[in-house]
Amino acid sequence: MVARSWNETQGAAFADQIDPIERLRRLRRLAGIARVMDTAIRIPGTGIRFGADSIMGLVPLVGDAGGAMVGLYIVNEARRLGIPPSKLAQMVGNIALDGVVGSVPMVGDLFDVFFKSHRRNLQIILDHFGVHPDELHQRR
Template identity: 40%
Template sequence: MNLAVKYLQDAAFKKLGKKNTNLENPYYEKVPVVKNGTVVKYQKKERAIPPGLTDDEAKILKSVRKRAYRWDMCFTFCCFGFVFGWSAIFGLVPVIGDFFDFFMGMMLLKKASRIKGGLPKTLYARMFTNILIDLAVGFVPFLGDLADAYFRANTRNAWLLDAYLTAVGEARMANTVQNPDGQDKVRLPDELRLAPGDRDVETGVEPSGIVAPAPVTPSPAANPRPAPAAPMASIPGASAAIAPLRSMTGQRKGREVQDPRDQRKGGAVQDPRDQPKRSWR
């Protein structure tokens, strides 16, 4: 076994030695609500993901925590405050319920084994042993079901995975693995190192890269006003283009242009307004 993996595994076991892994909720934690300097109540809040984990490891840990909570601690007995889950309910069915409980425990163990680098053999064996104990105790009628509801194998396994991944995250951030006895340090194994595309889901640290600046679009107010149009007379060649044009009311055929409103009388152009006024008397 890799010495670094053994140190990480031992650190996880040592951390869980002081924790009631079958009593503490693996998915929720109680956060005190302080008002005027006094704790007035406690509020349930989802547990944070340990720093230094990849996205896949964080998703697996969250899924294992949630399954263990639903299977062992999602219900509360109103009279005595005893918590239980779907495992205790299915365990009431003789034989079939116990094997179904065993199957669900193995599914949780399979999910936990998908973490980067896999589970250490000793840690896997310990989690599998918890599932076997849960199965064996469940075969005892009635009292075995009560003991099964208290043992909570899935909750124990969720805490084992949580402690191991917490040790892995701390080792990644320090780039070395510390011996739980505090005597020596070893190099972090390559299979547990972060790939360039991985990031820390707790702190949001991503691999650095060159980011091109976004193009700046000038605002409409910054656009210059359009220059006034040049007069037609100042445009070269404009007079030549306009010269052939004639009035639509005039006629041009080898003679001067006349206005049709003009009337010729004796060859002279007369204005209708110049005619003498008639007298009605």
């Protein structure tokens, strides 16, 4: 078995091999996951939106760990798409902050409603590829 370490040139070369249509399909899937986790439900009469991450966070430790696992899936997909390590580190930092602060009783539940780590990470990915969020909803 040959051990390979990831470096920026290998990641960029792999990312260039991904068909633009396949990349868009992956970005749409990640956008859907981020939406479900962070903004799927709107409180009527307010601009406040929350998602499964906030609801799962109500279950002590297990809920926040589950939200972090979903976040790590998004980071892994970003890595596979060729996002550079510095941006991946920023994405992991968003997940860590959400997981650590989110695990504090009561305060963490409120924090989860307003700090949307999955949406932030999706935006990092979209900015890297120069994709506007509206482009994810257009049909070809």
